[in-house]
Amino acid sequence: DAMVIQNPRYQVTQFGKPVTLSCSQTLNHNVMYWYQQKSSQAPKLLFHYYDKDFNNEADTPDNFQSRRPNTSFCFLDIRSPGLGDAAMYLCATSRSLSTDTQYFGPGTRLTVL
Amino acid sequence: AQTVTQSQPEMSVQEAETVTLSCTYDTSESDYYLFWYKQPPSRQMILVIRQEAYKQQNATENRFSVNFQKAAKSFSLKISDSQLGDAAMYFCAYRKTGGFKTIFGAGTRLFVKA
Structure with a gap:
């Protein structure tokens, strides 16, 4: 049973054309995270939500935004994708901020043409 | 700042053999968790094993075990009876x-040879 679902799995966009990636979870977890993972690199945390509280990492570009309309869904918006934003985007959840285990989705691979 | 270092970009092992993946980390904290995550090609990342820093006993999950050396800030993963x-x-x-x-390390790609 899928617990963290990401749609689409593959997304192609044009340079500068806004794109939205979607994540949903069936775990009813309070925390949702977005990571960027470039080829052969470690996942890098972009931001996280604890319930409706949004927390941005200091080095996350302004080009990246997020929305969490309810517990189950979280979106990553890239306002003006550049070639450097091509990456795998991973969504993850955890029950609480102090819970050690994160559950990851399969990722969305973003290509920027 | 905390850092995690994996010095082996790639490793290979023969099926049914044992392999050890290395990891070192740096932190000034005394309480923390350490994890090994597995990310198969085109599939989601899953937790393999976790270790609480306050526990001296090394964690074990079936064929996976860790060697946690807190003083040395080392956390290696041993995979026994490797499978494809x-x-x-x-x-x-x-x-x-x-x-x-x-905080993640850069990763080690493991190849298993039949």
Whole structure:
């Protein structure tokens, strides 16, 4: 049973054309995270939500935004994708901020043409 | 700042053999968690094993075990009786107790030869 679902799995966009990636979870977890993972690199945390509280990492570009309309869904918006934003985007959840285990989705691979 | 280092970009192992993946980390905290995550090609990342820093006993999950050396800040993963399905990218990760941020190493790609 899928617990963290990401749609689409593959997304192609044009340079500068806004794109939205979607994540949903069936775990009813309070925390949702977005990571960027470039080829052969470690996942890098972009931001996280604890319930409706949004927390941005200091080095996350302004080009990246997020929305969490309810517990189950979280979106990553890239306002003006550049070639450097091509990456795998991973969504993850955890029950609480102090819970050690994160559950990851399969990722969305973003290509920027 | 905390860092996690995996010095082996790639490793290979023969099926049914044992392999050890290395990880070192740096932190000034005394309470934290360490993890090994597995990311198979085109599939989601899953937790393989976790270790609480306050526990001296090394964690074990079936064929997976760790060698946790707190003083040396070393956290290696041993995979026994390697199977073809073990082929994946393996990430070592750190998380401060009570913290929300997980810090990942660069990963080790494991190849399993039949």
